[in-house]
Amino acid sequence: MSLPLIMIATALVAFILGSLTMWPLICRLGDRLTDALWQLEHDPATGLLNRAGLRAAHASLAEAHSAGPIIVVLIDLDDFKSVNDTHGHGRGDDVLVEIGGRIRALVTLLGGTAARLAGDEYAALLPVRTDGLARIADTIVKLCSKPVELTADGEPLAVTVTASVGLALAEATDPFEEAALRRADIAMYHAKHHGRNRHAIYEPGMAMPAPDVRRGPRLRDRGQPNGEATA
Structure with a gap:
């Protein structure tokens, strides 16, 4: 074998051995990048999309060739x-995770996408279905109000919360x-205004209730991703 061929073969072997040595590191870096990208668009506690993730999901719907009407849902737990x-x-977080799991299961069944926006506030994007908005909203209200079974000091503990739900029809391109x-936010506040543990559907011309029946700035209004909510 000539010297040039020997040099080429030696370099090739060295490259292959180097690649094999570096492959585990490359895999680890790839896993870390994937995890970092996931965290950018997901809530770490519930695994649901966060606000940025829901915004991206909406953008995908708007860009789809078959973009059409969608149902936007806003779910806010009452007096959490x-x-x-x-x-x-700690147990409050357990309740939030359980409620988030229930919402995700229903929304996935309906072919939609669920998210946790902040604290005790969730949202969903759903395709328009024949089920009807009221039926979907009632199902969400009932799911949220079902007792969450926990354990405290070795003893069973049932925690019950309720939710105010606002729904709005919108074009995916809105x-x-x-x-x-x-619009879903305005409808949700109307549900709170009329007694909580219920839903309201946005209608054209519907306005936000007067400030005295609202709860003040929320975490997402202040630009904070998560934390304790107050209503």
Whole structure:
């Protein structure tokens, strides 16, 4: 074998051996990158999409060739602060995870996408179905109000929360936060205004209730991703 061929073969072997040595590191870096990308769009506690993830999901719907009407859902647990005050933040987090799992199961069954926006506030994007908005909303309200079974000091503990749910029909191409989510937000506040543990559906011309029946700035309004909510 000539010297050039020997040199080429030696370099090739060295490259292969180097690649084999580096492959585990490359795999680890790839896994870390995948995990970092996942965390950018997901809530770490529930595994649901976060606000950025839901925004991206809406953008995908808007860009789809078959973009059409969608149902936007906003779910806010009622007076969740009392759960943390009574049972502690740890069990409060357990309740949030359980409720998030219930919402995800239903929304997935309906062919939609679920998210946790902040604290005790969830959202979903659903395709328009023949089920009807009221039926979907009632199902969500009932799912949230079903007792969450926990354990405290070795003893069973049932924690019950309720939810106010707002729904709005929107075009997938409508601005997400300024239009679609805003309408569902207004409807949700009407559900709270009329007694909580119920739903309201946005109608054209519906306005946000007066400030005295609202709960003040929320975490997502202040630009904070998660934390304790107060209503």
